[in-house]
Amino acid sequence: xxxxxxxxxxxxxxxxxxxxxxxxxxxxxxxxxxxxxxxxxxxxxxxxxxxxxxxxxxxxxxxxxxxxxxxxxxxxxxxxxxxxxxxxxxxxxxxxxxxxxxxxxxxxxxxxxxxxxxxxxxxxxxxxxxxxxxxxxxxxxxxxxxxxxxxxxxxxxxxxxxxxxxxxxxxxxxxxxxxxxxxxxxxxxxxxxxxxxxxxxxxxxxxxxxxxxxxxxxxxxxxxxxxxxxxxxxxxxxxxxxxxxxxxxxxxxxxxxxxxxxxxxxxxxxxxxxxxxxxxxxxxxxxxxxxxxxxxxxxxxxxxxxxxxxxxxxxxxxxxxxxxxxxxxxxxxxxxxxxxxxxxxxxxxxxxxxxxxxxxxxxxxxxxxxxxxxxxxxxxxxxxxxxxxxxxxxxxxxxxxxxxxxxxxxxxxxxxxxxxxxxxxxxxxxxxxxxxxxxxxxxxxxxxxxxxxxxxxxxxxxxxxxxxxxxxxxxxxxxxxxxxxxxxxxxxxxxxxxxxxxxxxxxxxxxxxxxxxxxxxxxxxxxxxxxxxxxxxxxxxxxxxxxxxxxxxxxxxxxxxxxxxxxxxxxxxxxxxxxxxxxx
Numbered sequence: 001x002x003x004x005x006x007x008x009x010x011x012x013x014x015x016x017x018x019x020x021x022x023x024x025x026x027x028x029x030x031x032x033x034x035x036x037x038x039x040x041x042x043x044x045x046x047x048x049x050x051x052x053x054x055x056x057x058x059x060x061x062x063x064x065x066x067x068x069x070x071x072x073x074x075x076x077x078x079x080x081x082x083x084x085x086x087x088x089x090x091x092x093x094x095x096x097x098x099x100x101x102x103x104x105x106x107x108x109x110x111x112x113x114x115x116x117x118x119x120x121x122x123x124x125x126x127x128x129x130x131x132x133x134x135x136x137x138x139x140x141x142x143x144x145x146x147x148x149x150x151x152x153x154x155x156x157x158x159x160x161x162x163x164x165x166x167x168x169x170x171x172x173x174x175x176x177x178x179x180x181x182x183x184x185x186x187x188x189x190x191x192x193x194x195x196x197x198x199x200x201x202x203x204x205x206x207x208x209x210x211x212x213x214x215x216x217x218x219x220x221x222x223x224x225x226x227x228x229x230x231x232x233x234x235x236x237x238x239x240x241x242x243x244x245x246x247x248x249x250x251x252x253x254x255x256x257x258x259x260x261x262x263x264x265x266x267x268x269x270x271x272x273x274x275x276x277x278x279x280x281x282x283x284x285x286x287x288x289x290x291x292x293x294x295x296x297x298x299x300x301x302x303x304x305x306x307x308x309x310x311x312x313x314x315x316x317x318x319x320x321x322x323x324x325x326x327x328x329x330x331x332x333x334x335x336x337x338x339x340x341x342x343x344x345x346x347x348x349x350x351x352x353x354x355x356x357x358x359x360x361x362x363x364x365x366x367x368x369x370x371x372x373x374x375x376x377x378x379x380x381x382x383x384x385x386x387x388x389x390x391x392x393x394x395x396x397x398x399x400x401x402x403x404x405x406x407x408x409x410x411x412x413x414x415x416x417x418x419x420x421x422x423x424x425x426x427x428x429x430x431x432x433x434x435x436x437x438x439x440x441x442x443x444x445x446x447x448x449x450x451x452x453x454x455x456x457x458x459x460x461x462x463x464x465x466x467x468x469x470x471x472x473x474x475x476x477x478x479x480x481x482x483x484x485x486x487x488x489x490x491x492x493x494x495x496x497x498x499x500x501x502x503x504x505x506x507x508x509x510x511x512x513x514x515x516x517x518x519x520x521x522x523x524x525x526x527x528x529x530x531x532x533x534x535x536x537x538x539x540x541x542x543x544x545x546x547x548x549x550x551x552x553x554x555x556x557x558x559x560x561x562x563x564x565x566x567x568x569x570x571x572x573x574x575x576x577x578x579x580x581x582x583x584x
Contacts, residue, residue: 043202044084044109050201055194059087069131077133080144082111086198087129091156091190095176096442099162103187105153106132107195109202114147117199117207119192119233121214121221122152125170125401126183127159136213136237136526137515149199149207153191156182169415174405177443177450183405184451185224192225192232209533213526215239215514216479219470223453226468230460235533236468237526240514242479243453243487244360246406246436251360252398252478253424254351258343259379260425273391273421277380280340282370287336288344289370291321296365301571305518305551306509308565310364310474311485318365319345347378350480353429361483366510368475368519373512377477391417394478399423406447407435454483456490458503467532468503469539471525471559473511481507485562504561506542510550520544520557543578552576558583 047060065082085108092102106129118134120143130152134143143150157173164172173179178186200206212222212233219241225232242248260271262279280288292307295317300308307313322344327335350362368374375381380392399420403411413419437446461468470488472481484505492499510519523544531537541558555576558566560583567584568575575581 044086047084047086047198047202052197052201053090053193054092055088055090055197056092057086057088059085061085069133071131071133071135077131077142078145080108080133080142081147083144084109084111084202085132088194090194091182091187093178095173095179097167097172097175099164099167099172099176099179101157101162101173101176101179101182103153103156103182103190104129104158105151105191105194106130107149107151107198108132108134108144109149109199110144110147112147113149113203115203115205115208116148117195117210118143118148118150119188119195119210119212119225120150120152121212121218122155123215123217124397125159125405126155126217127157127163127170127173129154137522140524148211149195149203151191151195153187156187163415165415168400168404168412171400171404172412174401174410175412177445180405180447181445181450184447185221185228185453188221188224189229189232192229209234209530211235211237211526211529211533213237217242217245219243219479220245220451220453222468226458226461226466227453227455230458230466231464234466235529236466237471237529238468239471239525240473240476240479241453241470241484244479244483245451246402246447247360247452248479248483249398249402249406250427250429250433250436251351251480252394253402253427254359254429255347255378256392256395256399256421256424257427258346260421262337262339262343270418270422270425273380273395273417274382274389276392276395276421277375277382277389279343279379280375282375283333284336284340285370285375287325287334288322289367291325292318292365292369293367295321297367300565301567302574304574305367306520306557307366307474308509308567310366310507310509311563313365315345315348315365351429351433353433359429359433361480361486363477363480364474364482366474368473368510368512368517369477371475371512371517373516374475374477377513391421395421395424398478402427406451407432408438408443408447409435409440454487456487456494458491459494462495462502466502467529469525469529469532470503470505471508471523472505473513473515473517473519473521474507474509475511475517475519476513478513488562500561501538504539506539506559507562507565508544508559516547516549518550520546520550520555520559522547523559541578541583557581 044062066079069077089102089104132150132152134150157179163170210233219238222236222238223241223243259279263275296307296313297303322341325336331337348363351359377393381390383389396417400413472484488505511517511521515521528539544559546552546555556578558578564583566581
């Protein structure tokens, strides 16, 4: 039950992009909007008997204005406009593992359509069909409320019908090569084509502009579209992209091994997953954060709790500050044990094999490592009041994904967080890491070829005239922004220094995975994308606001396209206003 709750929570986190959705564009003319409303109202119910190209509509329901939808975690949507809600499936098949699979999707088609289409990305291991509201950021208008036709889909497997605990639970689909390919990319184009056919039937025409938006696995999906299906969208918002998911999962195992070494007892084959959270107390992580700030906070011209120049934050400088806090004798409050400092150094350096070859990117030293959002991924959260212990997501979700989805042949683990912990602690990078590139009987393609979306060749996407914005947190604990920056630099080299003309990465110092942390993590990246696509206004800065749980609620800062960083107009002059900073 804890594992199921954790995955649901993670999926919600992965869908929350640290970018606001001012999902607007020019509205349809009044006469055309009235025609759309009449046509969509008439054709909604008729969709129940409509079929094309293997698409099977399972429900088509017209809703009057005012419907309120549960959006999870006890929250409800604002009242929705009049629209048609459509559910369906396609590409049904029986897998190699004997399970029945299909790509399930949901759409919401507003009566007053703004002639734009939004594909909402998924999260985590997918397997859920979300409500197709166009949710991109907390507190921002929904896509459906702004007139967008919206689709979501489950990536070709169901957490209801394909999550047998005896087969590994929610990752069981990794035992079927087609389901794995659907998860990686194939379901995306199939769902896109279905959505465009339904839009043409309901409205009698095509969208003027089409957009994709997602974070984490959703970011990977945006990258897969840009690289494999480059003509699909005019604009893609791919936040914290998991475009190297198999390699990042190796890093998760590596990290678990480093932190478990702190609390592992002599003779233990494994470590209870609850004990992993004891590797660092909250006070210990604050000590580590303070060391990072002392070493690197002022490198952007202002000591303000934000490591704006995190790319310039050198490991030797941070380790020097950490070692100044080392315990002389037994571990005590107010100091760090040498093994804790060693674990942090190895985790931030990233995984490597016995020959010194990097298996994933390093992570930048940033101020978010004391935040609960960082902790829950790396080592888990201890029980506190009514909150139960939450095991490390790296072990509870990352391990079964690595074993079953990202390795060939797939290995099924018991559907428990402890089974993931045991697997990671037994993982040998020399022996096991090559499995992400392997093939086997029945698996003609490797997990890397099906799921990775890290190509630096975006020439077709560029020729299409499309634009992409890639926000990414400096303290993301699962997908390293160093990998995203290295990818962008490769795209820049491949285009002769012209990458910024169509794709821009916006680092968010302090932000964790998709949102949260000591960061200005509330911003309108989607609005910036629409302006770039429809008005040709390239985003030179995006104003961001600090979240209420940050040390400075309401503070604003500009997010700057890499390699620029936000610097105060007057070096050393403290300010809480974005206008007092330049991107340079």
